[in-house]
Amino acid sequence: MGLGRAGALGLVLGLLLGVLGGAASEPHSLRYFYTAVSDPSPGVPQFVSVGYVDGHLIDHYDSETQRTEPRVDWFATNMDQQYWDKQTETLRGAEQIFRVNLNTLRERYNQSRGSHTLQHVYGCDLLEDGSIRGFDQYGYEGREFIAFDKDTETYTAADARAQITKRKWEEDGTVAEQMKHYLENTCIEWLRKHVSYGKDVLERRERPEVRVSGMEADKILTLSCRAHGFYPRPISISWLKDGMVQEQETKRGSTVPNSDGTYHAWATIDVLPGDRDKYQCRVEHASLPQPSLFSWEPQSNLIPIVAGVAVAVVAVIAALAGFAVWKSKQGKKGKGYNVAPGSDGETTTRPQGATPVSNHSTSAREGPEGPLCTLCCSWIWTHSLNLSHLQSATSRAKPEHNWLCTPSNRGNSPIIC
Known part of the structure; x- marks a missing residue:
């Protein structure tokens, strides 16, 4: 059963942090992550897709909602309903493809039914010098399965089972060709659009x-x-x-x-x-005009002393205030008054020895309770992997067929066979 969901999520998180890393340059990045599990449970959908721009979650789809939804305002306001309907259609197709792929891999690895995970991550970077980068990777059970090299248009297989997929995709030819075109053209075009839409957020500067x-x-x-x-x-x-x-x-x-x-x-x-x-x-x-230098300056021994003195002063003031309040109450008693609690919980005064007047007014009811704070454990498979795109995978495509379709801003995921 492999590493299961925890291991798979670890692979995804590692990919997210890894591909967005690096301080030498300041690239803009577009990432799509797909994750499919064979044994879904409440709160854990069978299929999830998320998109990121510069580490910001921009959209989300899962098999429970069956809808692609924006996650940032600057993306939502620049896309019409037709766009979201198209993405929903694309990802519903990808969901079917992933179910097929999961079954294929389970049989190939001679595994029993149970919890298995397939992931796909792909995307592109636009660097400050104008150069671009692109990558496309699959993971199974939290481990690398197969990865695409767009420069050579070849695949690197992680094991003998992945070699089967490598041979078939490379023999087909169109799989690598279309992914290369996506990474170098469509992906970069959409990345530029996203950066333009979210410029105020994505290109802001906040000093550390x-x-x-x-x-x-x-x-x-x-x-x-x-x-x-x-x-x-x-x-x-x-x-x-x-x-x-x-x-x-x-x-x-x-x-x-x-x-x-x-x-x-x-x-x-x-x-x-x-x-x-x-x-x-x-x-x-x-955000810094030039590199900044910082040294360690140990705290002076006087600081604990000053802090102790301050605490002592506050304690003395509090004691004096309490004494003053006590004296004030004693003064009232000396003038023939005592303190009695009112029926509404407030403090009232009356002459000493006087008979208390019964309060016939309705006691104050408790006000409405505070708002219910519901902790929503939102299960986010950020970095769900797999960009399987539009392939109506209701049935496996035959090798002689073109397995890939061309969605608007997402790449294509072939059926693993």
């Missing part, structure tokens, strides 16, 4: 907030440089010693998204405590 910290253990000082809240995604964080980049000694984490659409990243390095003044963190980002 950088924090350098240090922690010493076992006579080793670990310096950490963290950048938060920056956009766009590409960023370079390096540690320097006496002005020289320490590439081999630096450990880096992936650049990952925040909930507000920005990103965060980090880099650490282990040094000798006595050498800490020799190290600086250098951050390069599109």
Whole structure:
């Protein structure tokens, strides 16, 4: 049964982070991810497709809703209903193709029925220098299955079973030809459109907030440089010693998204405590006019002392305020009054010894409850893989037939046979 859904999702997430990475350039990217599972369950559709531009989720389709829906306003406002109807038709066809492909692979790997996963990811990049990149990959059970090289128009198979698909697709000829045309033309054209539609969001600049910290253990000082809240995604964080980049000694984490659409990243390095003044963190980002340098400045010993004094002062003030309130109440008692709770929960006063008047008014009802906060666990297979496109796969296409159709902005997925 392979890695199952967890492994498959890991492959997809790795692909998403990997293909969008790199701080050397600032490319715009268009990605489509398809995922199909053989054993769906509530909240886990049998087929999901999502599209991304520069890491932003732009559209979504799944086998439960049977509709392609926009996920960002700038995309929704620039596309008419005919476009969304066309995408829905395309992805319903892709859904059928993936069901066929899953059965084919299950039989080829001699697997029993159960949970199996097929993924497809493809897309293109437009780099700052005007050059383009494109890729097309399939994964099965969370592992690589077959990948397309658009420059040579050939496929690389991960194992003997994938070799069967490789031979048939390359013998057919049209599979590689049409995917190459899609990646170099249609995909790039749509990427340019998306960047134009979402320019205010996609080409904005938000400066990173950088924090350098240090922690010493076992006579080793670990310096950490963290950048938060920056956009766009590409960023370079390096540690320097006496002005020289320490590439081999630096450990880096992936650049990952925040909930507000920005990103965060980090880099650490282990040094000798006595050498800490020799190290600086250098951050390069599109929002910065030039690379910025940051050093670790340990907190002064006075800070805990000042903080302690501040807490003590607040405590004294609170005690004095409480004493003043107590004295005020005592003063009222001395004047012949006491405090009694009103029927509505408020505090009322009456002369000491007087008979309380019964309150015949209706007691205040509780106001309406606060809004129900429903936690929606939205199961997002971001990066569902497979761009299978329009192939009405109600039945397997015969080898002599052209397996590919040409949808508007999505590539084509042939039947695996």
